[in-house]
Amino acid sequence: MATLAGKVALVTGASRGIGAAIARRLAAEGASVAITYARDADAASQVVRDIESAGGKAIAIRADAADAAAVTAAVERAVSAFGKLDVLVNNAGTAIPKPFEEATLEEMDRMIDINLRGVLVATHTALRQMRDGGRIITIGSSVGERMMTPGLAAYAATKGAVKMFTQGLAREVAARGITVNNVQPGPIDTDLNPVAGDWATPQIANTALKRYGHVNDIAAMVAFVAGPEAGFITGASLTVDGGTNA
Template identity: 75%
Template structure:
């Protein structure tokens, strides 16, 4: 059976664990060669590469902290050098520092803005120089970028709202190349950063229509679809995978 992404080359940022790792594995399972970046955890990144290779896929890991503009530009260049081409960029690297807004420090604001917004701009701009016709740019936003029910996430929600509008604006600039630009917005997903058993879990679960946390594979499946030729007419879209949180 032919795979939807056979012969395609993908770069997924922040993919040593959680949603990013699941996305890398899904893209590889559909036939794409995948480069992943990681900030510090070489062991976890290596495990993702080994898992992909163990299933017959091709993957490489590149150490690059997305807060470092030079490092992420270098990572894009390394991915293109390794593969010779680039078809899919997934801006997955991101973070939240949950706390009441009045207690947040300027350093925390800077960190969340740099990772969630600035890094998306820089990585996307670098990738666009190499992205093939009919390429895919997919950013992992958040359902709180549209509607935020969770106290302590005001600054984080603002960064994800910024990504939402960036997606819509950029889609119009690159459409003539057949490149689509979309924003996948997860709701509460069971990861190390936001475990379904954690302190913040009960109100998030209660806000869903399905009364449960989502899995990383449920997010990755949507990303793999958006990356596929079947999704060629979907662009500038904010696609929410949140169990009905924003319903």
């Protein structure tokens, strides 16, 4: 049974990695899916084709998560295309791993603009369009709760902010039956954080399972939180990290 049949979802930053896996999983559960991408139109088009070839509905919208006007327009276009919005997944994010004292102001601004400001803008716009009983899900990080990996101090700060935003907003929109949750991945094998990368060794060492996770591990959690069985879960930070924070 398709748990999201008849629902409309918007997934930001979904041309690759975790976002693409989330988009495909939500579509497999029956949702019509709009995805945003910043630069790689070909990759975004491939995600749409994958969904359509499996019998689903999807569109791709170019919108850099750091561009507030573009993010706002993307939410509105998704609603225009599919007639409503039931699920927002704030997935777009970036990390620039390096010792904090070596980071430039531009790099810090980029992480803040995408990881935090972009989440605020997308959520602010979506709430005006979302029906009662909707779902807002943000992809945070296990380092937003417990920080053990050198080089991610500024990134962890943005994800910690997302965690607190989730808790605060959950109380504000509860009367509408809208749930707000934060899914916190640990080390997941993606282009931005490959299992063969230079930063992989300390991350693997910090996990209980001594390995990286797969993008589908995150997509499965998001699909559950977006579905009807998660209606009593809100304001939560749900960690999927192989025991990194255990």
